Amino acid sequence: MTATAQKTVRTVGVGVIGLGTVGGGTVRTILRHRSEYARAYGIDLTVSRVCDMRPEREAELGLPAGTLTTDWHELVADPAVDIVVELIGGEHPATEIFEEAFAAGKHVVTANKALLGRHVERLARLAAEHGVQLKCEAAAAGGIPIVNALEHALTGNEILTVAGILNGTTNYMLTRMEAEGLDYDEVLAEAQRLGYAEADPTADVDGFDAASKVAILSSIAFHTRVTTDDVYMQGIRDVSAADIAQARELGYRVKLLGIARNTPEGVDVRVHPTMIPEGHMLAGVSGAMNAVFVVGDAVGETMFYGAGAGSFPTASAVVGDVLELADAIARGEGPMPEVEPYDRVLGLRPIDELETRYYIRLMVEDRVGALAPVVAAFADAGISISTIHQLKDGDGTRCSVVFLTHRAVERDVRRACEALSALDEVERVASVIRIEDVAAWTDGVEEN
Ligand code: HSE
Secondary structure (H helix, E strand, C coil), X not given: CCHHHHCCCEEEEEEEECCCHHXXXXXXXXXXXXXXXXXXXXXXXXXXXXXXXCCCHHXXXXXXXXXXXXXXXXXXXXXXXXXXXXXXXXXXXXXXXXXXXXXXXXXXXXXXXXHXXXXXXXXXXXXXXXXXXXXXXXXXXXXXXXXXXXXXXXCCCCEEEEEEECCHHHHHHHHHHHHHCCCHHHHHHHHHHCCCCCCCCHHHHCCHHHHHXXXXXXXHHHCCCCCHHHCEECCCCCCCHHHHHHHHHCCEXXXXXXXXXXXXXXXXXXXXXXXXXXXXXXXXXXXXXXXXEEEEXXXXXXXXXXXCCCHHHHHHHHHHHHHHHHHHHHCCCCCCCCCCCCCCCCCECCHHHCEEEEEEEEEEEXXXXXXXXXXXXXXXXXXXXXXXXXXXXXCCCEEEEEEEECXXXXXXXXXXXXXXXXXXXXXXXXXXXXXXXXXXXXXXCCCC
16 A cells, blocks of 8 residues: 555635636646645645636636635635635725635635735734634735745844835836837837736836735735835836936846835835846846845845746745645644734834935936036035936937936935926936945845
């Protein structure tokens, strides 16, 4: 008799609410690997119920007749469902699904970043009160196992920095802008045509999606409460092909980064277009891929790379969470209840206090003496300029001039930009992009 034959196989029931891209991938992944889970882990992972408003999804996914309901209450209450998987997104009825599942003593697995970004603390506490768990690997950077790394493998560290490309749509757009010299509107239209960007691209291009993810990751990394509303947010709408090309000449790449740093002055958490040195690992992440750079005081620099969206990559994260819970259920122990991880509230460092270098492009009058008041406006705001460079886009009356600053404080840069905008010589402040001090990300790492 083989070891496999001796193993007791226990059934664990999963209920999947929402059979869209991720829900469909989740069901397909479980069905495809079911016998392997039984053989390897002794778990017969069964899709006991599914919920969707499209009854035809049952047959499309190869599920037995009678598995589908259109009423999520019925799924949550079903005694055959041990784990509730919420994949409908949005705030309602997802919140009620969580509440009802916890009250019924059932664990919840979710990919709902918008909900967790705002309410993870309340929902985690509620899960803890009911002795169940809330798992959300798929909510931040899709298929990348970054929540698992922060909650398990890296817990021995003090996490100093989490910085990532957390939105595939905008990374795809920036990559295309860089490769083809296309401007924002052209590349957005292309991304929409190819299905990378939604018809209403706001959540991606304005940084909300990345802000939710960096809120979730920084809460976990720093054991504190950071919500989406705490994150300074600026999207990519104002990034032009000219700035990306200029960044390249200067040895930088422009990326929409979610950055969270635990600094002595408070948690610095922000999403914005960022210039990073072309040699940095994050600079090499192109197309719709995601990557998360994590610095721990013991481990130093690490980077996690993978698909941040898509049916099967996201399903991979969902099913990983499901199997972890199922393993404990099958062993008859039940998983540890959700810990209440956010028992401290670290202060936030306001964006006004950020100190870094800046790239500032002005559209100015192209005539003798036009730069004198411009340079004076920088000096008046206490900002030291490191280089000035005129671009070749002039039409004889106006042209772009790029200023790189030495380290400056954000508050002063704002003040300078207001003064610059008011000058007759300045047609407009065309762009302001922060040049990230990536060396500071490793401040606090132990010496070897
Ligand atoms: N819209 C997201 C992205 C995927 O473009 O990365 C889901 O979070």
